[in-house]
Amino acid sequence: MKAQVTGFLKNIVNIKGTNKGLLIQLNDMASYTEILDELKKKVSDPALEGDAEVQIQLAKRHYSDGQLEEIKKVIHDHSKMKVISTKCDVVTVEECNRMISERQSETYVGIVRSGQVVKAKGDLVVIGDVNQNGRIEAGGNVYVLGRLKGFAHAGASGNKEAVIAASWLEATHLKIADELETMTDELDSLSEQPEMECAYLHTSGKIIIDRLQELRFLRPQISTFKGGS
Amino acid sequence: MGEAIVITSGKGGVGKTTSTANLGTALALQGKKVCLIDTDIGLRNLDVILGLENRIIYDLIDVLEGRCKIHQALVKDKRFEDKLFLLPAAQTADKNDVNPEQMKELIEGMKVDYDFIIIDCPAGIEQGYKNAVAGADRAIVITTPEISAVRDADRIIGLLELEENLEAPKLIINRIRPHLMEAGDALDVNEITTHLSVDLLGIVPDDERVISSSNKGEPVVMDPSNPAALGYRNIARRLLGESVPLMTMDKPKPGMFGKLKSIFSSK
Ligand SMILES: Nc1ncnc2c1ncn2[C@@H]1O[C@H](COP(=O)(O)OP(=O)(O)OP(=O)(O)O)[C@@H](O)[C@H]1O
Numbered sequence: 001m002k003a004q005v006t007g008f009l010k011n012i013v014n015i016k017g018t019n020k021g022l023l024i025q026l027n028d029m030a031s032y033t034e035i036l037d038e039l040k041k042k043v044s045d046p047a048l049e050g051d052a053e054v055q056i057q058l059a060k061r062h063y064s065d066g067q068l069e070e071i072k073k074v075i076h077d078h079s080k081m082k083v084i085s086t087k088c089d090v091v092t093v094e095e096c097n098r099m100i101s102e103r104q105s106e107t108y109v110g111i112v113r114s115g116q117v118v119k120a121k122g123d124l125v126v127i128g129d130v131n132q133n134g135r136i137e138a139g140g141n142v143y144v145l146g147r148l149k150g151f152a153h154a155g156a157s158g159n160k161e162a163v164i165a166a167s168w169l170e171a172t173h174l175k176i177a178d179e180l181e182t183m184t185d186e187l188d189s190l191s192e193q194p195e196m197e198c199a200y201l202h203t204s205g206k207i208i209i210d211r212l213q214e215l216r217f218l219r220p221q222i223s224t225f226k227g228g229s
Numbered sequence: 230m231g232e233a234i235v236i237t238s239g240k241g242g243v244g245k246t247t248s249t250a251n252l253g254t255a256l257a258l259q260g261k262k263v264c265l266i267d268t269d270i271g272l273r274n275l276d277v278i279l280g281l282e283n284r285i286i287y288d289l290i291d292v293l294e295g296r297c298k299i300h301q302a303l304v305k306d307k308r309f310e311d312k313l314f315l316l317p318a319a320q321t322a323d324k325n326d327v328n329p330e331q332m333k334e335l336i337e338g339m340k341v342d343y344d345f346i347i348i349d350c351p352a353g354i355e356q357g358y359k360n361a362v363a364g365a366d367r368a369i370v371i372t373t374p375e376i377s378a379v380r381d382a383d384r385i386i387g388l389l390e391l392e393e394n395l396e397a398p399k400l401i402i403n404r405i406r407p408h409l410m411e412a413g414d415a416l417d418v419n420e421i422t423t424h425l426s427v428d429l430l431g432i433v434p435d436d437e438r439v440i441s442s443s444n445k446g447e448p449v450v451m452d453p454s455n456p457a458a459l460g461y462r463n464i465a466r467r468l469l470g471e472s473v474p475l476m477t478m479d480k481p482k483p484g485m486f487g488k489l490k491s492i493f494s495s496k
C-alpha cells in the first residue's frame with residue numbers, strides 16, 4: 001500500500017487498469033497547469049488505444065466545476081476514453097454544510113392532505129398517509145410510514161442519490177433531484193401490491209421502483225451503521 | 230350553552246343544504262331547540278327545502294348590519310312548536326359583505342338560546358367558507374362516494390384541521406347506492422373513511438324521495454319509513470351522544486334496508 005502511494009506521488013498523472021476500466025490518478029501536490037500538460041501527454045499515448053471507461057481520482061485537492069470540465073475535455077479530446085466518474089477526497093465548507101443538513105432528519109406525524117405541502121431540508125419521515133394532491137419535499141431522502149398517494153420529491157436540492165421509500169407506494173408523482181416521473185398505468189402495472197417499495201434514480205436517468213429490501217444494495221451509504229455486530 | 234356545527238364539503242352539490250335541513254329537523258324531532266343558519270349568501274336555498282321561503286322578512290346581512298334584531302329575522306318552523314328556526318341568507322348581497330369576526334360574535338350570542346346551531350356552508354374554500362366556519366365548535370364534512378368529492382373533502386379536512394377552535398371534523402357519506410358499491414363502481418364506505426382518516430358520523434343512501442320532499446318543502450327525515458330519513462335520524466342520535474350501529478354496506482343484499490330498518494326502529 002505504502003509503496004504504491006509513494007509511487008503515485010512520483011508521477012503527476014498516473015494511469016492504471018482496474019477491473020472496472022481505467023483509473024486516472026492526479027497528483028494533488030502538482031500544479032494545475034502541470035497536471036493538464038501531463039494529462040494531455042499521457043492520454044494521447046497511442047498505446048492507450050481503446051474506448052475504455054475511466055474514473056478520475058482527484059485525491060486531496062479541490063477542483064472547481066470549470067476545472068473538472070477542462071480535465072474531462074482534455075481526456076475526451078485526446079483519446080477515445082470516456083470519463084464516467086470523478087472521486088475527490090475533499091469537500092468545500094459549503095458542500096459539507098449541505099451534506100450535514102441533508103443528513104438531518106425531520107419527522108411529520110399526521111396526514112398530508114390535498115393542497116398541503118410538507119418540506120424538510122434533510123431527510124423527511126412522514127408517519128401517516130400522503131393523500132392525492134398532497135406534497136412532500138426533502139433535500140435528502142423521503143420515508144413514508146403509510147400510504148404515499150400524492151407527490152413526493154427527494155433530493156430537492158440536487159442530490160441524485162436520494163430515494164423515496166414508502167410502506168405503500170402509489171404516488172401520482174415521484175421526483176428525485178430534477179427528474180420527474182408521473183405514475184402512468186404502465187408503471188402501475190409493475191406492482192399490483194405496491195407494498196414496501198422504494199424509488200431511486202437509475203444511472204440511466206430514469207426513476208426506478210424496486211422492493212424496499214433492495215435499498216441496502218442500491219444505496220448502501222444511507223445506512224449509518226457500519227459493519228456487523 | 231349549545232354547540233355550533235358547520236356542514237361543509239368543498240365540492241358543491243353533494244348535499245350540504247339537504248343534510249343541514251334534515252339533521253336540524255331530526256334534532257328538533259328529538260326535542261332539541263335548533264337554529265339553522267344559511268351562509269350561502271346570494272345562493273340561498275335552505276329556506277326552500279324547509280318550505281319557509283315565503284315567510285322570510287329579514288336575513289343574515291340585515292342582522293349583521295343592524296337593520297333588525299335577530300328575533301325579527303328568524304323564521305320559525307311551525308311544524309315543531311318552538312324547536313326549529315331558520316336564519317336565512319341574503320339573496321341580494323355578496324359573501325364579502327360578511328366577515329368571520331361578525332359571524333363568530335353572532336353565533337356566540339345565539340348559543341345561549343339554542344341546543345344546536347347548524348351552519349350551512351357554501352361550496353368552495355373562499356370567503357363564504359371562512360365566514361361559515363368562524364363561529365363553529367365542530368365541523369361535519371359531507372362527501373359522496375365519488376373520487377372528485379372525496380378529493381375535495383380531503384382538502385377541506387386539511388383546512389378544518391388548521392382551525393384551532395374546531396374539534397376534529399367528522400364525515401357523512403351521502404347518496405350511497407349499494408348496488409354501485411357492490412359492483413365496485415363507486416368507492417366503498419371503508420375505502421373513503423380510511424383514505425380520509427376521520428371518524429365516520431354516518432351514511433345516507435341515495436333516495437328519490439330526498440328530491441321530491443325537498444321540492445315540497447318537507448325534509449325527507451319526517452317520513453320515518455324512508456331509508457335516507459333513517460340515515461339522518463341515526464346521525465342525529467349520534468350527535469346526541471347515543472351509539473347507534475352503522476348500516477353495514479359491505480355486502481349489500483336485496484332488501485337490506487328493510488332489514489336494517491327493523492333493527493333500528495326496534496329501539
Ligand atoms: N341522499 C340523497 N338522495 C338523493 N338526492 C339527494 C341526496 N342528497 C342530496 N340530494 C340532491 O342533490 C342535490 C344537491 O343537494 P344540496 O343542494 O343539498 O347540495 P349542496 O351541497 O348544498 O349544494 P351547494 O354546494 O350548491 O350548496 C339536490 O337536488 C338534492 O335533492
Ligand SMILES: [Mg+2]
Pocket residue numbers: 245246247269349350351
Ligand atoms: Mg347548499
